[in-house]
Amino acid sequence: MIIFGTKGYLYQLAILTMVCGWCGNPAAHTLRKRVTKFTLFFVPLFPFSTKYATQCTFCGGEQQISKEQADQLLAQHAAGPDGGQGQNPQQPGFTQPGQNPYQR
Numbered sequence: 001m002i003i004f005g006t007k008g009y010l011y012q013l014a015i016l017t018m019v020c021g022w023c024g025n026p027a028a029h030t031l032r033k034r035v036t037k038f039t040l041f042f043v044p045l046f047p048f049s050t051k052y053a054t055q056c057t058f059c060g061g062e063q064q065i066s067k068e069q070a071d072q073l074l075a076q077h078a079a080g081p082d083g084g085q086g087q088n089p090q091q092p093g094f095t096q097p098g099q100n101p102y103q104r
Contacts, residue, residue, distance in 0.1 A: 022061030029054045
């Protein structure tokens with residue numbers, strides 16, 4: 001008898017301050033990475049699915065994002081509040097920490 005299946009792993013990559021796309025409040029968001037791995041006899045062998053998402057800590061709203069968006073948010077987080085380039089117009093609702101989301 002061969003026992004196989006999948007197992008999910010959830011990694012918290014960063015905590016970012018952004019304006020929520022659901023509730024509109026500037027709040028902390030967790031940037032998460034979910035990896036699903038194929039298992040054989042309860043031993044994880046290889047990943048076959050990776051997804052990224054941000055979740056608002058104020059309202060609990062979750063938004064799926066691409067790997068490129070996740071990498072960009074991590075780079076902005078590593079650069080600090082004054083090291084980035086401001087709000088990206090292609091990503092509505094994403095602002096840098098310390099940036100006024102209502103100023104255009």
